């Protein structure tokens with residue numbers, strides 16, 4: 001029987017821990033504060049942004065909303081970020097992605113003060129992860145590690161296969177697994193021997209954005225599957241990158257979609273906000 005790794009339950013536990021820490025900080029007169037910057041009205045973004053404000057409220061973190069029009073220019077956005085960098089009361093800055101085409105997203109993200117980079121997207125924080133220094137970890141990779149740790153899944157010496165090589169999930173989660181002494185392989189669209197790699201992975205982390213791409217027969221018997229994919233189907237349902245039903249009887253543990261990695265991303269964002277507040281103000 002496969003164990004379902006319950007991201008909603010584990011994220012609720014983390015948010016409860018953050019709430020207690022936020023309370024302790026508030027007792028010293030420090031109210032942690034996240035600024036969320038949204039540009040335009042990408043429908044998915046509005047939902048995600050609302051969820052982030054909701055999580056802040058639940059954790060006792062103040063959240064501020066800055067909503068710029070779809071047509072806003074690069075300079076307008078940069079001015080907004082410089083303003084938030086300068087504000088004493090703002091601990092974390094999150095610029096919701098994707099940004100409209102006319103905006104250079106890399107330049108915008110890099111304008112954020114690294115001490116307020118609660119997404120963990122800046123070169124400074126990703127570089128710290130690479131060389132083993134403390135910094136803000138990107139939320140999805142950090143959430144994946146937390147899911148594995150709180151589910152007591154051993155990582156040391158295990159074969160871990162990461163599907164996908166993005167800067168915000170694939171590459172950083174591979175580094176985190178390496179830090180935990182797993183043997184890590186990163187596969188991508190041009191990997192030649194994917195079937196062979198999938199068949200021998202003890203832990204498979206899928207972050208490719210292709211609905212139901214990984215089938216049960218692809219997996220090693222008893223593998224642990226972490227599914228980062230959030231693929232919206234035509235009927236409105238969400239599917240992961242792994243065919244959950246098909247994989248279920250073959251794995252020892254698996255994250256559902258929804259209710260797996262997604263909620264953990266937000267919980268780790270809350271944790272990063274609190275950490276930013278503590279580091280900046282005490």
Ligand SMILES: Nc1nc(=O)c2c([nH]1)NC[C@@H]1CN(c3ccc(C(=O)N[C@@H](CCC(=O)O)C(=O)O)cc3)C=[N+]21
Nearest residue numbers: 048094095096097098119258259260261262263265266
């Ligand atoms: N600067 C920035 N930081 C981000 O962290 C960021 C971003 N931009 N842009 C968009 C992506 C996406 N993302 C998700 C967070 C939570 C869920 C989540 O909670 N998902 C739920 C349900 C989702 C649903 O029903 O649509 C689940 O998987 O159970 C999903 C996706 C953060 N992102």
Ligand SMILES: [Mg+2]
Nearest residue numbers: 239240243244
């Ligand atoms: Mg599925």
